[in-house]
Amino acid sequence: MNGTSVTNEQQIQAIIDQLKHKPGALLPILHQLQNTFEYIPANAIALIGRALHQTSAEIHGVISFYRHFHTSKDSTHRVEICRAEACQARGARALESHAKKTLGVDYHQSTADRNITLDPVYCLGNCSCGPTIRVGEHIYGRVDTEKFDSIIRQLTTTTVHIQ
Amino acid sequence: MTTVYLPRDTTTLSLEGEQVATKLLAQAASDDIEIQLIRNGSRGMFYLEPLLEVQTNRGRIAFGPVRPEDVASLFAADFCNPTFDTQSVTAHPLYLGLTEEIPYLKNQQRLSFSRAGIIDPTDIDDYIAHRGFIGLAKSLQMNAQEIVDEVKASGLRGRGGAAFPTGIKWQTVLDCPAQQKYIVCNADEGDSGTFADRLLMEADPYSLIEGITIAALAVGANQGFIYLRSEYPQAELILNEAISHAYAGNFLGDNLCGSPFKFDLEVRMGAGAYICGEETSLLESLEGKRGLVRAKPPLPAIEGLFGQPTVVNNVLSFAAVPHIIADGAELYANYGQGRSRGTLPFQIAGNVNQGGLVELAFGTTLNELLDQFAQGTASKRPMHSIQVGGPLGAYLTPAQWDTALDYEEFAAIGAVLGHGGIVIFDDTVDLAEQARFSMEFCVEESCGKCTPCRIGSVRGTEVIDKIRNGENLESNLELLDDLCETMIDMSLCAMGGMTPIPVQSAMKAYRAEQLDPAAKPAEVC
Ligand SMILES: Cc1cc2nc3c(=O)[nH]c(=O)nc-3n(C[C@H](O)[C@H](O)[C@H](O)COP(=O)(O)O)c2cc1C
Ligand code: SF4
Ligand code: FES
Numbered sequence: 001m002n003g004t005s006v007t008n009e010q011q012i013q014a015i016i017d018q019l020k021h022k023p024g025a026l027l028p029i030l031h032q033l034q035n036t037f038e039y040i041p042a043n044a045i046a047l048i049g050r051a052l053h054q055t056s057a058e059i060h061g062v063i064s065f066y067r068h069f070h071t072s073k074d075s076t077h078r079v080e081i082c083r084a085e086a087c088q089a090r091g092a093r094a095l096e097s098h099a100k101k102t103l104g105v106d107y108h109q110s111t112a113d114r115n116i117t118l119d120p121v122y123c124l125g126n127c128s129c130g131p132t133i134r135v136g137e138h139i140y141g142r143v144d145t146e147k148f149d150s151i152i153r154q155l156t157t158t159t160v161h162i163q
Numbered sequence: 164m165t166t167v168y169l170p171r172d173t174t175t176l177s178l179e180g181e182q183v184a185t186k187l188l189a190q191a192a193s194d195d196i197e198i199q200l201i202r203n204g205s206r207g208m209f210y211l212e213p214l215l216e217v218q219t220n221r222g223r224i225a226f227g228p229v230r231p232e233d234v235a236s237l238f239a240a241d242f243c244n245p246t247f248d249t250q251s252v253t254a255h256p257l258y259l260g261l262t263e264e265i266p267y268l269k270n271q272q273r274l275s276f277s278r279a280g281i282i283d284p285t286d287i288d289d290y291i292a293h294r295g296f297i298g299l300a301k302s303l304q305m306n307a308q309e310i311v312d313e314v315k316a317s318g319l320r321g322r323g324g325a326a327f328p329t330g331i332k333w334q335t336v337l338d339c340p341a342q343q344k345y346i347v348c349n350a351d352e353g354d355s356g357t358f359a360d361r362l363l364m365e366a367d368p369y370s371l372i373e374g375i376t377i378a379a380l381a382v383g384a385n386q387g388f389i390y391l392r393s394e395y396p397q398a399e400l401i402l403n404e405a406i407s408h409a410y411a412g413n414f415l416g417d418n419l420c421g422s423p424f425k426f427d428l429e430v431r432m433g434a435g436a437y438i439c440g441e442e443t444s445l446l447e448s449l450e451g452k453r454g455l456v457r458a459k460p461p462l463p464a465i466e467g468l469f470g471q472p473t474v475v476n477n478v479l480s481f482a483a484v485p486h487i488i489a490d491g492a493e494l495y496a497n498y499g500q501g502r503s504r505g506t507l508p509f510q511i512a513g514n515v516n517q518g519g520l521v522e523l524a525f526g527t528t529l530n531e532l533l534d535q536f537a538q539g540t541a542s543k544r545p546m547h548s549i550q551v552g553g554p555l556g557a558y559l560t561p562a563q564w565d566t567a568l569d570y571e572e573f574a575a576i577g578a579v580l581g582h583g584g585i586v587i588f589d590d591t592v593d594l595a596e597q598a599r600f601s602m603e604f605c606v607e608e609s610c611g612k613c614t615p616c617r618i619g620s621v622r623g624t625e626v627i628d629k630i631r632n633g634e635n636l637e638s639n640l641e642l643l644d645d646l647c648e649t650m651i652d653m654s655l656c657a658m659g660g661m662t663p664i665p666v667q668s669a670m671k672a673y674r675a676e677q678l679d680p681a682a683k684p685a686e687v688c
Binding site: 023024025026027028030031052061062065066067068069084085086087088089090121122123124125126127128129130132134137138139140141142 | 173174176177178209210212352353354355356357358360361393394395396397431432433434435436437448449450451452453454469510511512513514515518519541550554584586587588589592597600604607608
């Protein structure tokens, strides 16, 4: 769409301007950008750098340190499977191999239709009711392979494509 | 009109709690029954979530675990009839009786979690009605030294893992002459098997806000940050709601509670790095940097956030403080034993029948905790090994379960009590695989600053793979031990320095079983 990049850049700048005065502003800015765009747009890096008097390399270095931040939108849904011990004790290893097999992807990869990206996560604080997964802002407990399949089915059938 | 309660905590929501709430309201409307639905926090009996409670003339009665498809039968049984003990109600299969009489809850010693599940988490009047802000009001009548002395006298030690005396840390910050000091609440709760911080923030956020504010008065800080992990979206929502109400009610901000003091508090989100739970890495992250661990000294208490004196404490350390100030240090110190004073919320997790949060005074043995609360595994198989104290804690075999839950007694057997997470495994566990995972976790989460942690952990996974394949067994076992020693001796922080604890304890149990398969514990649950 024409003009998108301009709007996008103005939006990025507005977020930066709103937060740059906070002490330690970088993480709040990155979070706000990701909440808005679902990832950190490439053209945001230089703008952040300028506002915070840091180099683009420094900003990149911070983004890449944190698992939570993404620099591209790989798919519509991000599905995170808890790999940590309490979920392992409830069958998380079987769940993760089932997930990889049925989706045909490894961790950090997306399905061919770009509907789902599979990521690992280390504990979601739901350790009495594992295995636990997270899809967007929603956390699901006691996820056996059957429940996993039904969650994935819902994601597949209710996909809204925004052009 | 009947008041009913259904939590809005993460666990409840993870088990279709929202669908239960929607159905409740819809059916009440269609049946013309007036109910007031309060979305409380969890009582911590996670095996019963979603736990639905009804206010009756004798107290709250409970039903659980409620699934969306149970709602119709609950209405058919007239569950929200506020007259206690209606026959149709007590006959319902999910009926649990008076909530407070459920042994899991009744047999606890709840201090920090006394309000959890009872109040509406963000209703500030409800908090006040349940003895909220008494500690703060009292603190405003005390001078800074008096507050610090009270915390020292309580014997409170940091609940984040290292168990450093909280009062001594506060004294150091109080004694610094700086103009600008900070309070930082460590809500990064990265340990697998722990959820007490989350439960508290979702069930009783004002007690955390109150504890942090008292700390600010005690050391002379005017700015605070709660560093919250990004894996906790629901806690973020509830904390921010509570903080904005606290500002509106003048419990935060300028001239708080009409005093000359000013204190601002803000939630800052982490971004999925376990190492940012380590306090200096956390401070780097708050400053907007990569979470690389800083060398100590200087202590954060002297040169912390932005180089200023900073109190860094765990959520539970702060949350214990309002109670200590309101009811006196002595009362708190009367709980517990030895140098472990007060209570700790144990978090029973993993393969367990009755998982949840159990707040008890220090001193109960692990076995007693398992017998009274856990009630076996979820898989109905025998319990086999238990990892206590998070991913850097030891795997304990049944012979060690008689150890008292006490910092020193755990340290004496080479184990870690830490943040109180208890992860249960049944007899299908492959301990060598668990040992490998501990190394893998270290590979994944190392900040990368020291070689033994960054590279040693990669080598560790390779060596354990060889051991599992039976390659040059003796020499590889020796190599693994050497590697672990190097990590212990040469790591800057406990990430690299303590990863050998789960690795070596798991490998030891694994080897013992290999050499004597008959020794495989057959503890029936
Ligand atoms: C690798 C690592 C991870 C840690 N994670 C946490 C954490 O998630 N939460 C926490 O409160 N403390 C954590 N700690 C302990 C903190 O460094 C620090 O001791 C604590 O925040 C101090 O507060 P306290 O005295 O109230 O426990 C961690 C330490 C290490 C070495
Ligand atoms: S031990 Fe590991 S996590 Fe800790 S400072 Fe060294 S490299 Fe970083
Ligand atoms: S270990 Fe999976 S939610 Fe905590």
